[in-house]
Amino acid sequence: MLACALHAVLSASLGLSVDEAHYALYAAHPDWSYFDHPPLVGWAQWPLVALEAPTWVLRLVPELLWLCTALLVYRLAERLEPRHTGRAGFWAVLSLSFAPLLHVLGIGLLPDTLLVFFTVLLMGLTLDLMDASAVQRPWPWLLLGLTLGLAGLSKYTAILAVPAVAVCLFRTHGWRLLGNRWVWLALAVALLLVMPVAYWNHANHWISFTYQAKHGAGGGWQTAHVVRFLMLQALVFGPLMLWGLAAVHRDAAGPSRALLLFFAVPFAVLAVLAGGGTSLPHWTAPAWAAIAPFAGIGLARAWHQGRRRLVASIAVVQGLVCAVVLGLMLTGGYPVMTNVTGQGNSTAPSNPFADLHGWREAGERARAMAAQQGLHSVAVQNWTLASRLGWYARPLPVHVLEDRFDQFDLWAGDLSAGGDALLVDWSQLGYAVPLGAHGFSDCTQLDTQDVRRLGRVIATFRFYACHNWSGQPQPRLEGAL
Secondary structure (H helix, E strand, C coil), rough: CCCHHHHHHHHEEEEEEHHHHHHHHHHHCCCCCCCCCCHHHHHCCCCHHCCCHHHHHHHHHHHHHHHHHHHHHHHHHHHCCCCHHHCCHHHHHHHHCCHHHHHHHCCCCCHHHHHHHHHHHHHHHHHHHHHCCHHCCCCHHHHHHHHHHHHHHHHHHHHHHHHHHHHHHHHHHHHHHHHHHHHHHHHHHHHHHHHHHHHHHHCCHHHHHHHHHHHHCCCCCCCCHHHHHHHHHHHCHHHHHHHHHHHHHCCCCCHHHHHHHHHHHHHHHHHHHHHCCCCCCHHHHHHHHHHHHHHHHHHHHHHHHHHHHHHHHHHHHHHHHHHHHHHHHHHHCCCCCCCCCCCCCCCCCCCCCHHHHHHHHHHHHHHHHHHHHHCCEECCCHHHHHHHHHHHHCCCCCECCCCCCHHHHCCCCCCCCCCCCCEEEEHHHHHHCCCCHHEEEEEEEEEEEEEEECCCCEEEEEEEEEEEECCCCCCCCCCCC
């Protein structure tokens, strides 16, 4: 409940992140699917977006999913280790609550927020179906098919849970499982639910599948990338889960141990993809949620065996790390990051916590200035800048002035040659004003808007009225040669 209270405070105090705003725009543009993800993350928010609910109300959706995930993790840990009733569940939820990155998914609705919930639910349903009596009843199979289908509507990596389900059930029931008609019912339900994704891709030349295949392939594979990935995973998910996993590995036994595949399969695949430089830290969140019940078991045993000081020390340190990270989000990086309002020619913001502040005001200002100047669209030079402005400056379309194809091309299209737009620049990812052969014929700066947090300027927005677009984008970061 303390974690939920912290989430509520942050939900009311922070603007939408780049990913949150992107998926909120899904709900503002209902469709069968989308360029970079399946549609459920948009569908889940559509009623609230249609009612123009404020940000804190939109964030009730991820908070509810986070709470349900914690309850499912508690129940799984208790089922898997009944000898420590009340303890394994407690430690499982604690390991989940003290994983810094998982709090991000509890505050903002991402496809991973949904997949974390469905992964833990799949584990429980699979455990149910490993029972000889349940396997002959239709309802457990129907629930399994529904959950698999909804997971597939959440994120493409949901497919990595299928081998875990299959191995667990075949290991328990053998090949006679193929003669069970309810297995095929579950498969049919799951496939039916994901048909909107196939339909949309068929109608759009399979662009989503092509994009995901190229994105997953990445660049040249390097061991150093994998090592960096593993170190970052240990940092953002914390040693409580790692230590609990080690404890379970030593003495876990029985059919339920096969449930560890819900962690092992996706984590191994994403670690390999990390070698090509394409795996992001939060992609493994469903795998870590799957290991949380086992971490709870290991930590409960360690506590019972007298290693209380060590366990408590790790928990306190990890809890403090979570508190510090959440505090930095709230303060815009203070006191760790001060007097950092821009990034020169870097490709990432110098203050990542500034990313959560000022966009609502910038969007409102952009909408007002566009109306004053008779401009009918907003332009940015990097796709990561488009989602917040697309959300907060609605209903103005947002054009991304770079040579890449993404969801914004489907929503707004390219800015036509000769077109005019309100150009918005953000100091934390500042670009040179595009003029000449690869830009506009003229741009006039209209205004600047500082983003303040605790009395400090943490970023600045600049607004330009730009005319006669060349149609040949070549964005150049400030300070780049």
